[in-house]
Amino acid sequence: SQQGEEDPQALSIQEGENATMNCSYKTSINNLQWYRQNSGRGLVHLILIRSNEREKHSGRLRVTLDTSKKSSSLLITASRAADTASYFCATDFYQGGSEKLVFGKGTKLTVNP
Amino acid sequence: DTEVTQTPKHLVMGMTNKKSLKCEQHMGHRAMYWYKQKAKKPPELMFVYSYEKLSINESVPSRFSPECPNSSLLNLHLHALQPEDSALYLCASSQERSGGSRQPQHFGDGTRLSIL
Numbered sequence: 001s002q003q004g005e006e007d008p009q010a011l012s013i014q015e016g017e018n019a020t021m022n023c024s025y026k027t028s029i030n031n032l033q034w035y036r037q038n039s040g041r042g043l044v045h046l047i048l049i050r051s052n053e054r055e056k057h058s059g060r061l062r063v064t065l066d067t068s069k070k071s072s073s074l075l076i077t078a079s080r081a082a083d084t085a086s087y088f089c090a091t092d093f094y095q096g097g098s099e100k101l102v103f104g105k106g107t108k109l110t111v112n113p
Numbered sequence: 114d115t116e117v118t119q120t121p122k123h124l125v126m127g128m129t130n131k132k133s134l135k136c137e138q139h140m141g142h143r144a145m146y147w148y149k150q151k152a153k154k155p156p157e158l159m160f161v162y163s164y165e166k167l168s169i170n171e172s173v174p175s176r177f178s179p180e181c182p183n184s185s186l187l188n189l190h191l192h193a194l195q196p197e198d199s200a201l202y203l204c205a206s207s208q209e210r211s212g213g214s215r216q217p218q219h220f221g222d223g224t225r226l227s228i229l
Contacts, residue, residue, distance in 0.1 A: 033217060042117070042203055042220030043156065088155055096161075098144065098168040101218060103155035 023089030119221035136187040136204030
């Protein structure tokens with residue numbers, strides 16, 4: 001399966017703490033993306049990191065990529081209750097002339113006020 | 114508000130019904146996607162349209178029939194569905210590659226489908 005694996009599956013922290021989620025994948029990648037999904041809503045793109053990048057920042061988000069270990073991590077600093085959501089990593093593959101995303105199993109983050 | 118609009122938000126149908134899910138985007142994206150998401154699971158790709166042509170079908174049963182009438186619209190026609198088809202159906206769109214760079218996907222909020 002090309003599907004990635006996130007860990008932990010669930011994470012509960014207090015507001016103001018940092019949250020770290022990890023993603024491992026099985027095959028070579030071009031890019032790795034992170035998405036957030038609030039309960040009952042669609043997915044929102046957070047950040048894309050290319051295979052030749054090691055780290056990327058966007059606001060309170062920091063993503064790292066280690067292609068030798070086939071793993072990535074998403075760090076959310078100074079978490080807020082509004083960060084409560086499920087977070088998915090996704091790798092993309094080229095097939096049939098189009099690109100497709102394969103999502104990991106996700107981490108459900110709960111930030112307690 | 115999302116830039117990809119899906120209707121209806123909720124749909125309950127019997128196994129013998131025929132219904133359609135609709136998706137619309139006005140961002141000029143030329144790639145559109147259907148995903149199926151079961152509770153507490155990640156989205157699973159069903160179909161990809163590129164420039165209004167079906168480019169990927171992930172071996173989806175024929176009771177799901179996609180259609181892309183124009184570059185802004187994507188439909189998913191449903192017929193003779195099974196209870197296990199109950200799920201959240203998500204539509205997404207993206208630009209085609211720009212200078213070799215992968216473009217993120219923009220998702221609608223989905224249609225929650227229940228099959229009785």
